[in-house]
Each structure stands twice: as structure tokens, then as C-alpha cells.
Amino acid sequence: MTITEKLERLKAIFAEMEQALIAYSGGVDSTLVAKIAYDVLGDRALAVTAVSPSLLPEELEDAKIQAATIGIPHQIVQTNEMDNPNYTSNPVNRCYFCKSELHDTLKPLARELGYPYVVDGVNADDLHDYRPGIQAAKERGARSPLAEVGVSKMEVRQLSQELSLPWWDKPAQPCLSSRFPYGEEITVAKLQRVGRAEIYLRKLGLKNLRVRSEGDTARIELPPEQIKEFVLTTDLPQVVSAFQEFGFIYVTLDLEGYRSGKLNQVLPIAIANKG
Structure with missing residues (x-):
């Protein structure tokens, strides 16, 4: 068809x-x-x-x-x-x-x-x-x-x-709960700090990104081709300071880069353990 x-x-x-x-x-x-x-x-x-x-x-x-x-x-x-x-x-x-x-x-x-x-x-x-x-x-x-x-x-x-929809290339944006590894409790406060962190990065001009949260650590995921430019041109101490204001203690950058559904790579293990 x-x-x-x-x-x-x-x-x-x-x-x-x-x-x-x-x-x-x-x-x-x-x-x-x-x-x-x-x-x-x-x-x-x-x-x-x-x-x-x-x-x-x-x-x-x-x-x-x-x-x-x-x-x-x-x-x-x-x-x-x-x-x-x-x-x-x-x-x-x-x-x-x-x-x-x-x-x-x-x-x-x-x-x-x-x-x-x-x-x-x-x-x-x-x-x-x-x-x-x-x-x-x-x-x-x-x-x-x-x-x-x-x-x-x-x-x-x-x-x-x-159909002339101006947002045809809008990046995928699943719910904020998808930023947490399975088994880590989700709270409103955790959702808010992840949301604030992602909005902060978007205001820097970044579009396709994720801030993954695990405990007190934020892991920034960017498209692989943007990682080098981000490291060289961004005020990294300022990013760390902002994230710490949002409630994180540690701020890291994922060297593999952004990949949709990355947290699902543990699913076979998690499902097997659950069963």
C-alpha cells in the first residue's frame, strides 16, 4: 500500500x-x-x-x-x-x-x-x-x-x-517517567528535576536529548555527533551548577550518546528475574 x-x-x-x-x-x-x-x-x-x-x-x-x-x-x-x-x-x-x-x-x-x-x-x-x-x-x-x-x-x-504540519520533525518526547531505570521509585520531585534539567538544556539550543536519572546522578544523552561540540563549547561548570540546583549531586555525559529506549536494554534480564 x-x-x-x-x-x-x-x-x-x-x-x-x-x-x-x-x-x-x-x-x-x-x-x-x-x-x-x-x-x-x-x-x-x-x-x-x-x-x-x-x-x-x-x-x-x-x-x-x-x-x-x-x-x-x-x-x-x-x-x-x-x-x-x-x-x-x-x-x-x-x-x-x-x-x-x-x-x-x-x-x-x-x-x-x-x-x-x-x-x-x-x-x-x-x-x-x-x-x-x-x-x-x-x-x-x-x-x-x-x-x-x-x-x-x-x-x-x-x-x-x-499535510504541512510544521512540527513534522519534532523529536519524540515520551513521558518523564521513562528517564528512570526500572525498579527505582518515581516521585513528583524526581520528575520535576528531570523536567527542569531537560528544559534547561533545550534553552541552550539542544533539541534531541534525554536526561536520565539514577539516584542522585543525572546522565545527559545527546546525539553522538553533538557530543564533541557540547564538551568544547558549553560552560560545563555552569551546567553542573544548574543541575545541582535542580537537586542532582552528580552530572555525567553518556559517551554512547542518545538512543531511544536505551533503558529497555535491561528488559530481558528484568523480565526473567520477575518471572
Whole structure:
């Protein structure tokens, strides 16, 4: 199926739905879904963003701006996954409890507002990664049009560019809880210090990055090709000072560089130990 055919199939899916509530994080995947849904359904499509301590404030602002640019109606709801010890203990299936909370919030909201479908931005590539949250969404009846049609992450960006969405190349930004090694307890204070650290680095002009947190140590991950320039041109003592103000004691730089899902490399061991 060509990418043009995939786009037409996505439009047909929404036409068949007639009304849809979009689980809208503001990331490139869910924003593409929101755009197509609005193009087909107009005001019969609703984008809903869930807010919790694991969402960067700047990501919420981006979501608002993007929804306004598209024109889709946009609502914000609060989720309370931080009240669930199954989530905050940070097990290997943490995302299952996060998405359970999300869809346990969105499903009754959709029913109340008269939307027969809750739709997310899961793409075809996500199905081949370790993503326990997908199961939680399926159990609650959510649909994933991008995955249903076989749209890959690369095609999400291609379609976004073809539809003139200015954020088509926006870096992936999973929730802040993904910055912690499995088994380390997640707290609001820890999420806030990681979020502040990443915002600080972005203000230095860095885009595609992560600040991983383990105990009192922050580990900065940058694209490998940017590491040398960062070391040579950045006021490193100032970075250390800023991070220590945020609550870290030690600040390190990952020499391997940024790699999406890096913390998942321990999963086979963690899952085996759990079993």
C-alpha cells in the first residue's frame, strides 16, 4: 500500500467512525491522527490531553498550540497514575498502569460526551517494541488507526510534512517517567528535576536529548555527533551548577550518546528475574 493509499484509508476509518475522541499528547503521532480526524470529521472530532507530573509543561503548551493550529476542539483532563503504587514503583510494565489510568479516564469521558470511539497515536513500529501500554489501551477498546493501516514512524513524519504540519520533525518526547531505570521509585520531585534539567538544556539550543536519572546522578544523552561540540563549547561548570540546583549531586555525559529506549536494554534480564 502506498503512503497516499494509507492516508485515504485513514480518512475512510474516521468517516466510518462519524465521531471520535483522540488521546492527544501533542507528539507527532497523535497530532497527525488529530489532524486527519479533524479534516474528516470537523467538530465531531475532539482532542483530549491528559496532564500529570510526568508531562513536561512545555509539551502541554505545544499541544495547545498545535491543536489550535489544526482547529480541532481541545480539552485537558487530569490523570492520577502517581497515586498508584503499581506505577510509582516503576516495574517493567509501568506503562501498562499509565495507559490503564489514561483510558479509564478517557473512556467514560467519551461516553459522556457521545463519542463512540477513543483513538490513540500508536503506529505500526510501536507494535514491534516493548510497549505494555498498548495492551491496556486494547483492553479498554481504544483504536489505533495508524497501526491498523500499517503506518510506520517514518511515514508518520512523511504524512505530517505532506499535510504541512510544521512540527513534522519534532523529536519524540515520551513521558518523564521513562528517564528512570526500572525498579527505582518515581516521585513528583524526581520528575520535576528531570523536567527542569531537560528544559534547561533545550534553552541552550539542544533539541534531541534525554536526561536520565539514577539516584542522585543525572546522565545527559545527546546525539553522538553533538557530543564533541557540547564538551568544547558549553560552560560545563555552569551546567553542573544548574543541575545541582535542580537537586542532582552528580552530572555525567553518556559517551554512547542518545538512543531511544536505551533503558529497555535491561528488559530481558528484568523480565526473567520477575518471572
